[in-house]
Amino acid sequence: MPEQFQISETVRNISRFEDDEQYSTAIEERFWRIDFCRNDDYLGLYLKCEKEECEWSIEVEFTLKLVSQNGNCLMKSWKDTFEKTEALGFDKFVSWKDLESDYVVDDSVVVETHVRIVKETESPCIEYKNQKTFLLNHTVKNVSRIIDGSDYFTKIENRFNIPWQLKIQRRNGFFGIFLHCNKEMSNRSNWTIAVDFTLKLVSTNGQCLTSNMTSVFNEPDGYGLFKFIRWDDMEEKYLVNDSIGVEARVKIIKMTGCNDIEDLENKFYNCVIS
Template structure:
């Protein structure tokens, strides 16, 4: 049977139309699938970008926090203030003779020697602090805020505060800090008295050591920014400081207004400490027992790992500071190698017998307390022997 030509043509056209419909459907489905995959990829990409933004925001907040603290006044900024505590246990206080001074050992803090003194003045406990420069100097002064504390057996305490300007060998404190009877009844523990003073250094004069490098106007030709600290101007390089510290990088090259200023003021910093800090950054051997604490404070404040590492290396290998002082610095600035060395030496001391826990920031206060106790115990025994020698 012969099929008419017209019907054959219609059938071929229909097949083409069907194929075109199938093709268009497949194309539409493929496009939808591609769109779906693209949307998923975009969502994943946006999620990653959000995570990166969060991390950057946290880093920026951290840097901003450091910068804001660096530009606070000395009274407001904890990280920039020179603050420390003197702690001591005076032994056999019941046996104190009237008007006789009983001293703790000297401790070095910020280029100055410090010690505590207690005495019985009539029916009252006298409580003082003394200080003097480590390096001899004719004209010097130190202005401080002091918080004196006597700690009782049940952690009761008596606190008094003062602000003083130290000159010469005169001590500052309270001749009538507390009634002697109240002190004996509530604050003596087995005849021993625990005292503390938190000292905040506001200003020092005449304590600076010899400078190795100049940052004055003579360096104007090789500097592009002036850092103003107190009444002192430091001519330095933005890019060099930025390469040493993320904080300086953000402050001097980032989006802060200071990045466009020719002079940038840094508040709450001692100019002498900042000079030695810059000397260390510029490669000078400026760290010794009189400068290490100030340099470490600024290295921590401005997040400068190179300077902090040099401080730790000095404390590990060259410093003559006491073991107690080294451990306090190690825990304050998280110097793990120094802390481990201190703990090894502590274990070697015959009269220190306690198990030191694994390195943990939460254990810092515990370790320092026990070290204070054992060192103070040793000092107290010597103090008591001296007292007995005088009595006999």
């Protein structure tokens, strides 16, 4: 990995951005990108690291920059350590009003980041015998046939005796993706499954897009993002031969009321840490 690198990309169609809508640049230098997001009345701008392998940390110094064709620019700097797939930066980089009036030209603006790697460490993978983790992945074909307002479900797969599946949806011009737990309600007892998970859109052209979430399932339901990416951006950047890949990497933090074995494990765990 180089000690320094730069990412630069033009973000177009600024006027169409809705609240909570996010745009991600292409991945550079293996697993780095810029996230551009409309947060209420502000522009959120972030450096995102999508490295996934094992235990690692990367200490960085970086500058995020808005560049306009009218000559205006705005820079802000940040120093932090990445230790997981996440985005770090500024929720209120600039007001959306000032963005449109001072930087947007022809409905476009350039975003840049200049990154310096200060220190990088990586540890070998450690297998934890009792850790409950799993992967769901699926190739969605004939994506062009998914019409607005419809859903696509992957097949149900059992992991740790719990049925799971992925759902993608097309709503109002957006691509949404969700992790679904299909465990049925029980008349005997309530149940909960707390999970950390990463949702991922994968293309055979090498591009990918991820988002991390933490949720607690206590009924058949799905958690995810309604505005994961614009549908036309998905088609332009990720769709190959009318197909895309979707994934969920899931870590079960705690299960209660699922079966006797799980309850015993949780009681033992609570005794150890109390």
